[in-house]
Amino acid sequence: MSEVTRILSAIERGDQSATDELLPLVYDELRRLAAQHLAREAPGQTLQATALVHEAYLRLLGTEGAAAPCWEGRRHFFGAAARAMRHILVENARRKGRVRHGGGRRRESVDLDVVQADGVDQDVLGLHEALEQFAIHDATKAKLVELRFFAGLTLEQAAECLGYSPSTADRAWRYARAWLYAAMAGRTPERK
Numbered sequence: 001m002s003e004v005t006r007i008l009s010a011i012e013r014g015d016q017s018a019t020d021e022l023l024p025l026v027y028d029e030l031r032r033l034a035a036q037h038l039a040r041e042a043p044g045q046t047l048q049a050t051a052l053v054h055e056a057y058l059r060l061l062g063t064e065g066a067a068a069p070c071w072e073g074r075r076h077f078f079g080a081a082a083r084a085m086r087h088i089l090v091e092n093a094r095r096k097g098r099v100r101h102g103g104g105r106r107r108e109s110v111d112l113d114v115v116q117a118d119g120v121d122q123d124v125l126g127l128h129e130a131l132e133q134f135a136i137h138d139a140t141k142a143k144l145v146e147l148r149f150f151a152g153l154t155l156e157q158a159a160e161c162l163g164y165s166p167s168t169a170d171r172a173w174r175y176a177r178a179w180l181y182a183a184m185a186g187r188t189p190e191r192k
């Protein structure tokens with residue numbers, strides 16, 4: 001049993017001191033995953049990897065007085081972390097898209113050359129909506145996409161988390177990407 005799994009079990013049993021032990025063990029890996037994802041975001045992104053990790057960690061541990069979270073181990077914990085990061089990024093993209101937060105506006109440089117808006121926030125929202133539909137179609141492959149895109153795991157790492165062989169993960173990844181591209185392009189993806 002790994003140290004992370006032992007601490008997760010202690011948290012599940014209600015040991016409050018175990019939460020203090022968990023963050024130092026998983027922080028570097030969570031921060032690396034968050035940084036990988038945010039590196040793909042548009043320049044000028046206001047959300048930083050540290051803030052993303054801290055917000056995800058707070059969501060994972062819940063509020064004081066709430067029932068202790070239940071994770072089946074390290075893989076399950078990092079899967080939950082990927083989902084938490086996904087929801088934070090989607091909420092951030094939605095918030096930035098609102099008119100009162102500058103949605104629909106473009107930044108302009110000092111010399112009045114228009115800076116192109118590259119629509120990354122819209123891409124995150126589009127992917128989120130397509131992923132929700134795909135999860136209805138195939139929840140396990142949707143989880144693979146979530147681990148790859150939102151948690152920044154490699155295909156091999158995501159395959160290990162899901163218990164897939166590398167070749168099965170590769171086929172699932174190719175199928176999921178094709179399905180999601182079709183859905184985001186407005187075409188009805190074929191059902192398998």
